[in-house]
Structures are given as structure tokens and as C-alpha cells.
Amino acid sequence: MASPHFRTGYVAIVGRPNVGKSTLLNHLIQQKISITSKKAQTTRHRINGILTDEQSQFIFVDTPGFQTRHSSQLNQIMNRTVIQSIREVDIILFVIEAIRFDECDKGVLKLLPADRPVILVINKVDQLAQKTQLLPFIESMAKEFNFAGIIPVSAARGIQLTELIDMVRPYLPESPPLFGEDEISDRSERFLAAEMIREKLFRLMGEEIPYSSTVRIDQFTVEGNLRRIFACILVEKSNQKAIVIGKNGEKLKIIATQARQDMEKLFGSKVYLEVWVKVKNGWADDINTLKSLGYE
Numbered sequence: 001m002a003s004p005h006f007r008t009g010y011v012a013i014v015g016r017p018n019v020g021k022s023t024l025l026n027h028l029i030q031q032k033i034s035i036t037s038k039k040a041q042t043t044r045h046r047i048n049g050i051l052t053d054e055q056s057q058f059i060f061v062d063t064p065g066f067q068t069r070h071s072s073q074l075n076q077i078m079n080r081t082v083i084q085s086i087r088e089v090d091i092i093l094f095v096i097e098a099i100r101f102d103e104c105d106k107g108v109l110k111l112l113p114a115d116r117p118v119i120l121v122i123n124k125v126d127q128l129a130q131k132t133q134l135l136p137f138i139e140s141m142a143k144e145f146n147f148a149g150i151i152p153v154s155a156a157r158g159i160q161l162t163e164l165i166d167m168v169r170p171y172l173p174e175s176p177p178l179f180g181e182d183e184i185s186d187r188s189e190r191f192l193a194a195e196m197i198r199e200k201l202f203r204l205m206g207e208e209i210p211y212s213s214t215v216r217i218d219q220f221t222v223e224g225n226l227r228r229i230f231a232c233i234l235v236e237k238s239n240q241k242a243i244v245i246g247k248n249g250e251k252l253k254i255i256a257t258q259a260r261q262d263m264e265k266l267f268g269s270k271v272y273l274e275v276w277v278k279v280k281n282g283w284a285d286d287i288n289t290l291k292s293l294g295y296e
């Protein structure tokens, strides 16, 4: 039974691409749901990760990085999703890198609502050569915005994450938990399967493949302890198709094998996975295609 003072609320994690939002979410909820890679802009959908302890339930809304360089429909939709998800939360974690506050960070900060508590999370402190640089940076950041709190962390190393959780807790409204103990994501398995493939794609391809490549699940069936999944990687150009497939299909085989192994762990079942690669010209600017792929 939840205590009468149990707290439950929504927490948004925002910040420009590559500051470590996905890493932070993963470490906070101790589960591999959101996707991280060296490539910016891998998180495209809103993902809810949930952390429940004895006193509270934190429902995290992971948001895509803001895009300022490109102006395709996809980026506009992504920015809209960010703003939308911020409106629905109780508290915002604004993530930046130690000790950097650039124009892109400023742009993100400007979009945050003034009527919501914002905690400044200064990530990657493990990378700091001189820890003495931190205090003056914190002082200068305190002048930029009326933050509810400022905390240096390392998401990757798990430094100060308990302290961050304790800082967030008082801002959640008193309420019983909204999700069951073992629910870690409200995203469907279908979506998570696509994310697994996409992560492998970006990890293996790096800069060779544009971030606008995407994964579509054509068929997802559960047959006893087997999930049968047919997926399709959509690329923009035929030369990219050849790159993804690789010589004798080797690259694609690695992507599919690694994705299948991750899925088997996540779903706790056997997975039969087939992955195809298709060229979809100019899909990033085709609003109807975006909608059919599940972008809001």
C-alpha cells in the first residue's frame, strides 16, 4: 500500500542534442530504454521511463534534442513534441554540459515555461580537468535563470544521481503511483523493437548514415514465447541502402543479430527478426509519411 504522503509526478528531461539526456534517463531508471550513441539526435520520440521507490514515483519524459540547424518538417515536429511534453510535466530537468553554455543551450532555456520549476543539471563533470572551474560556472549559471536547483552530475558514471532524485522529489504532487511496479515504459514493444534496430544502425554506421533514416515495423506478432518481427530500415538514397546492407549483407546481419539479442533480453522471449532496407526519397519532408510512422 502506498503511504498517504506518496508523491507521483511527471519530469521532463530537456537539453540540446548530445548533452546526455538519454544516458541520464537510462541511469535514473536503471533500464535500457532510451537510445544513446555518439551521434546527435538519436532520440526522436517521447519516451516515458518510470522510477518508483518507497516514497515516490517519477515518470520521466525524455525529449528529443532541439534542432536549430536543419529546417525540415521532421525537425519542426520534433520541436513541437518537446514543447508539448514540457507543458504536461511537474518539473523540468534542463541538462547542459560542464562547463559549457552555448547559443543552442540558451535557445532551449528560452523555450522553457516560467511557471514550472526547472533544475539545472550540469552533466559530464567527470570530464572536467579542473574541478575548481565548476563553482564559478555554477555562479554564472545562477544568473541566467531562476533555477529551482543546480546540481553537477555525471550521468555516465552515476555520480550525484541519488542527490538529483532527492532534489526533484519535493516538486512532485502528493498522489498514489500511476503505474505498476514493473512497468518501465508505456511505449509499446513494437516501438521499442524499432528503437533497438535504430540504435544498432546508428552505432554501426556513425556518420555514414543521416539521422533522418528510420525504422518501420511491418509486422509484430506474439506466438507463445516467440515474437516474430518484420522490420524495414528506411534510408533516403540508394547508396545509403548499399552501405547499410554492406558487402554480402554483412553489416545488416550484424545490425539484425545485435538488435535481436537486445530484444530477447528486453522482452524475455525468443525473437525471430527479419530486417529489410528500403529507399524512401525525401521522406523527412513528407508530412503524411511522418504521420504514418507515428510522429505526432
Ligand SMILES: Nc1nc2c(ncn2[C@@H]2O[C@H](COP(=O)(O)OP(=O)(O)OP(=O)(O)O)[C@@H](O)[C@H]2O)c(=O)[nH]1
Residues within 6 Å of the ligand: 015, 016, 017, 018, 019, 020, 021, 022, 023, 024, 035, 036, 037, 038, 039, 040, 041, 042, 043, 063, 064, 065, 066, 123, 124, 125, 126, 127, 153, 154, 155, 156, 157
Ligand atoms: N564523459 C561523459 N560522457 C557522457 C556522460 N553522459 C553522457 N555522456 C556521453 O555523451 C554522449 C551523448 O549522450 P546521450 O545520452 O545520447 O545524449 P542526448 O542528450 O540524449 O542526445 P540526443 O538524443 O541527441 O538529444 C554519449 O556518447 C554519452 O556516452 C557523462 O556523464 N560523462
